Amino acid sequence: MEKYLSLNNYPLNQAQRQILIYLKLNGAQPSTVMAKHLKITNEGTRLHLVKLIEQGLVKSEQPTKGVGRPTSIYDITAQGSALFPDTHADLTTQLLQTIKEELGDEALKKLIAAREKDFSAKYNNAIKENDSLENKLEALVNMRTEEGYMATWDKEDDEYILAENHCPICSAAKECQGFCSAELNNFKKVFGSDVEVERSEHIVKGDRRCAYKIKSKHKVKTD
Incomplete structure (x- = not known):
């Protein structure tokens, strides 16, 4: 709780x-x-x-x-x-609109790229490159839950499902879906080039949650 x-x-x-x-x-x-x-x-x-x-x-x-x-x-x-947090929703949306109107699309792209870089460094510092896929997934789920995404994971046949049942930046994501693309890129970096990561559900598109299918291109290393 x-x-x-x-x-x-x-x-x-x-x-x-x-x-x-x-x-x-x-x-x-x-x-x-x-x-x-x-x-x-x-x-x-x-x-x-x-x-x-x-x-x-x-x-x-x-x-x-x-x-x-x-x-x-x-x-x-x-x-x-709406009782679950959307981090500074009104301020974030207004700020993004102002950046886009006053400074242009390139400035907004730089903002998103900087955020992507910061979170990538955070995840890479906490998740070891040589960890098993399941260990990486567990660590990422814990971090995303701490960030407010109510994340869970499950295994279905030969692939994993990473589910995020809440989006604390939903207003920002609806205003600019570049944030969603950046998050997907970061997940791909976390799991590495030997793992496929595909978004299968998307809150911004009307789904109940965001979900990602994660599958090793080779035999999965489990504990």
């Missing part, structure tokens, strides 16, 4: 905060799954969800699949997502 302290500014109890974080990390879920995660009763979970729905932070849907009574699925709303 300590990584998402911005939620403490909103009148929610601990279970309600955990529900929002869980939905942010995992997408739409039935109440039974969340009850198991929270280790409380289904009825207790539904009561928390009702409160969150009343506040406009969660929405409920009933997919029409198969026969029988439909199961309600709950998801975080745009208002709920």
